Amino acid sequence: MKIGLILLSICFLMLISCGTDNAKEDKAEAETTNQKTVITAKAIENFNYTDYVLSSGAEKAVANWEKYQELAIQINYLKKADLSFFNGDKDLLRTFIEEFKLALPTNFKTNPIISRMAIIETSLYRLNENLTLDNIDDNLKLESVKEVLIAFSNLNYQINKKLERDKYNKIKAEY
Structure with a gap:
């Protein structure tokens, strides 16, 4: 009777320990997938x-700026x-x-556009570094991608703003 009870206890312990290892592995896999x-x-x-x-006017203005294209x-x-x-x-x-x-056209050589170009330069270098290094977290890589997109978008905004300002400066008062 004691031997049967001991064998039953050993089988029970083996079943419990096997289930725990699988649960730990599944949990570890889920954590790495989430990260x-x-x-x-x-x-x-x-x-x-x-x-x-x-x-449309800005597109025509940057049509000859090959590096922008x-x-x-x-x-x-x-x-x-x-x-x-990248x-x-x-x-x-x-x-x-x-x-x-x-290659920046002379009509775009204004401080706001030059500063946006400097921001693009910095964000491109940062994205390059984050993508080429192995120990960088993917969330930081995504953040760097977003910074490049925002910097390029802001350059477009400044180009549009510059051309609009130039257009309104050409309008003369009627009086």
Whole structure:
């Protein structure tokens, strides 16, 4: 009778211990899944920010600014979660940014636009660093993506504002 009770107790303990290990593994898996936020187009689409686009007059004004057009294309890829341009070689990004700044049309060389370009430069470098380093949390990477999108949107806003201001300065008073 004692042997049967001992065997029954051992079987019971084995069943309890097996169930506990599986529960711990499932819990650990769930925690790592919750911590990892994948950079997807859906996650980028859910950002809450004002996305300014260029007016028709501004589009005509920047039509010859090739580096702006290239950046706009890369930003559209970024919105679709294509990070290849931004997590590439830092020297290529540095070269692109320098050419982007040098190719600025003279009619856009105002302090607000130059400062927005500096913010874009900083946010692009930060995004590049966050994407290329392995120990950076995905939430921080997503935040860096959002900063680039906001910086580009603010540049568009300043370009629109500049052209609108120029248009109203040309209007002369009738009296």
